[in-house]
Amino acid sequence: MNSAPMKPKDYQSGIHPVWCAGCGNYGALAGVYRALSELNIDPANLVNISGIGCSSRMPYFLKAFKMHTLHGRAGPVATGVQLARPDLNVLVTGGDGDGFSIGGGHMPHLGRTNVNLTYILMDNHIYGLTKGQVSPTSRREMKGYTTPYGGIEEPMRPLLYMLTYGATYVGQAFAGDAKMCAELIKGGLEHRGMAYIHILSQCPSFNKMDTADYFKSIIKEIPQTHDVNNLRKAMRLIYKFAEKKKEPVGLLYQSQRPTLDEIMADLVQQAGGSKDYDIRKIIDLSRP
C-alpha cells in the first residue's frame, strides 16, 4: 500500500464506534490504533476476527480484513485464518462472556496449540450488550439483571487460566491507560505465538460496581524486577497480588515455543508436500 508511515488515525475505518460514552473499549481501541501505527502494519495484511458482544464490534472500527462471527467462536475462526495464511497479522477482539463463557471451551486450545495470533479480551465483568447479566468474571457480590439477590458463582481467573493452558505471551492493562494497552498489544503483535492481552474495561452503563475508579484502585504495576520468562513466577505474582486484592498490570509472561503453523509447515515439509504433488501417486495407493 502507501509507503508513508501509518498514523494511528489511518487505521480508523470511518465507522464510528457504537459504544456508550465512558466505555473502556475506547481505550483499548486507541491502544490498538497506536500499536498498529508503531509497527506500521499494512491494513491489507491485518485480519481482525471477533465473536459477539460490545467489544466484538471492534473490527467495524478498524481498517483491516475482518470477520464478525458467532458468539464465542472468534478463536477457532481466527485459528483457521492463521493456519491458512501464516503471513498475516491475526487479531482477535472480544469480551469476557464471549471468550470465557460461551467460547470458554476454545480458549485452552488457542493456548496449548500456541496459535500465532493476538487475542485482546476486554473484560468489563458484565454482559453489556444484553443489558447487565453477570459474566464469568463478575464479582460474587454483584447484583445483575438475572441475579437480583446477588451473584451465585465465584469469578474465574482469566490470567491464570491462559497461563495454565500455555499461552506464550500474557499481559494485563487497564483500559484507561491507552499507552500501556498499546505497549502490550504491540508486544503481542510482535510475539510469535498465542498472545493474550487482558484489558480491564469498565462498562459505565451496566456495571455500576466495577467502574473505572474501581479498576484504577485495584491495579498495580508489575515490578520491573519481575522475570517475564518464568511461568511459575508469573503465576505466583498473580496470587500474591490477589492476596492484597490487587490486579497486576503490565507484561506477566513471555516465552517461545513452536507455533501451530510452524509445526504444520514442518509436517508438510516432512511429507515432501507441494502444491504440484501428483495426485495420481495417491490414487495408485488404492489399487487392489
Added chain:
Amino acid sequence: MLTEPTPKNDLIFRIAGDGGEGVISCGDFIAAACARSGLEIYTFKTFPAEVRGGYAMYQIRVSSKPLFNQGDTFDIFCALNSEAYEINRVRLLPGTALIYDNSFSPDIPDGILAYPIPMTKASKALGFKKAKNMVALGAISELFDISAEALKGVLCDKFKAKGDKVLQANLDAFDKGVECATALEKNSELQLPAGEEAKDVIMLSGNEAIGLGALIGGLNFFSAYPITPASEIARYLAIHLPKTGGTLIQAEDEIASISQAIGASFAGKKAMTATSGPGIALMSEMLGFAFMSETPVVVVDVQRGGPSTGLPTKHEQSDLLAAVYGSHGDAMRVVLSVENVADCIHMTVDAMNLAETYQSPVLLLSESSLAFSSQTIPTPDPDLIEVVQRKRWDGEGEYQRYEQTADFISPMADPGTPCALHMATGLEHKADGRPSFTSASHEEMTAKRFDKLKTLPDNFRAIEIDGDADAQADIGIITWGSSIGVAREAIARLRDEGLDVKGLYPKLIWPMQVEQFENFAATCKKVLVVEVNYQGQLAQLIRSQTSLDPVSHTIFGGMPFTPANIEAKVRELL
C-alpha cells in the same frame, strides 16, 4: 470335485465372528484378491460400537458384472465361532454353504452345504492361535475357487512390513486351510467367476473416496473432530493432505472444526470438515453464519442411526431434514447425497465446486454403510475432473464484499489483496458489509442470498432416470443415497418380469430440482419413495416442494434395504 460346470456370476460371502478374531482382515483379503483377479467388489460391514469384542460381520459381493449394492442375502457363510453362527442361523437358506470352526457343533438346518474346518485346532497346532482366520481363508479359497495365488500375493503385501516370520506363519495357516478343504466336495454353482484381466480399477471405501475427492477438488484446509463413522476421512486426509501442501487439524469439537474451516475459507482457501449427525447438530449455527456471511464451506455428514448417540455404527438415512433445514432464521444451503464409492469421489468435488461457485455452505450426505464399504471403481483421471475456483475481485472500481451483481454472487477478495479491505459478517448488512437493520437492507440481502441459489437446480446435471424418460410406468420409485443402488437392482429384476417400473435418482437434494420430479411423476401411475428412516424424510420434502403425494416406504432397523424388500413393496402396490 465339481458336480456341474455352471458357476453363478454373483457370489456373496459373509464372514462373522468376534471383533478380535480377524473377521475384517479376512474379508479385506478376499476383496483385494478378487479385485486383483479383475472382478467387481461391493463389501458391507457391521461392527460393534464397543472397542473390543462383540459381533463383527463382513460381507463381500463378487461378480464380473457391475455391482450396485450389498445384495439380498449371502451364498457363503463362514462362522468363526458359535455365537456368530447362532446370529446368522435363521438366515441360512437351502443351498447356502456354511464353513465353520469345528470346535463347535452347530445345529445345521436342512439343505445347507456344511464344511467343518478345524480353524482353532489347526492354528493351535501351528502354534499361532491368531491365525484362525487364515485357516478359514485358505479353506474358503479352496472351496470357492478364489485364486490362492492372488490371495497369497495380498498376504505378502499386507504382512511384509511385519517381517518374514509373521508372513510365513500366516502363509502356513493359509496353506493348512487349503489342505483341510481339498478333500471336501465342492459345489459347482458356488465357484468364483472368471474375472476380466487388466481392468484399470482402484478399490477403496466411501470414507477414503471422500478424502480422495477432496484432494482432487483442490482441498487446502481440513478440520474435524473424531466421530464414528466419519473419522476415516480425517485419517485418509491426515496421511495425504500434507503431501499436497494442505493443512489438517483435529479441533476441540465440531463447532471449532467448522469455525476453523470457515476462517480458512475467508482467508481464501478451499476448506472442509467431516462429521456425523451429532456434529451436524452442533454445527447448525455456524452453517447459518456461512450462509449469512456468504462463505464457501463443505461439510460432509456420514450419517448413522440417530437421534442423540443413537446407533453409532449402524446405517440410517435420517439426517436429511437436519441437513436441509437445520439452522435458525431464513437460511439455505446446498445438500448433496452420494450413492456409492464412485460418487464419494466425484460428488465431493461437486460439493467443493458448488461451495466455491455459490459462496454457500454445502452439505454432502454419505452413509455409514458406504463409509466402510469397499468397492472397485474405474481409476479416476484428475485431468478429466473439472475443478472450479471462486469468483475473485478483478481490482476494478471500489470493492464491496456484498455487491449486487447480475447473478447475485459477489466477488470475494483474499486478505492481503490491496484496496479490498472488507467485513464479512453474520449481522445483517449492506453491500459494503456495514451492519444495517433496516427493512430495506434485510429484504434486499435476504433476497440476494436466496436468489443466487435459484439457478442451481437448472444448472446442476439432470436427475438420472432409470428407464425410458417418456414411457409410462405403473410405479415410479424415487430414492436417494445408497438406497439408489438397491433400487437399481430391484427395478432391473421387476423389469425382467415384464413389469413397468422406473426410477428417479436425485443427487442434488436441496434446492430441489422440482420440475424434474414433476415430469417424472407425470409418467408414473404411482410414485413410491424409498428410504431408510422412520419419518419418510425425502417423501416429506417432496410433498412440501412439489405437487406430488408419493407413497412412502421406509425401514429403520439400522440396516440398508435389500432389493427383495423394494421388489415386494412394488408388487404390493401394483
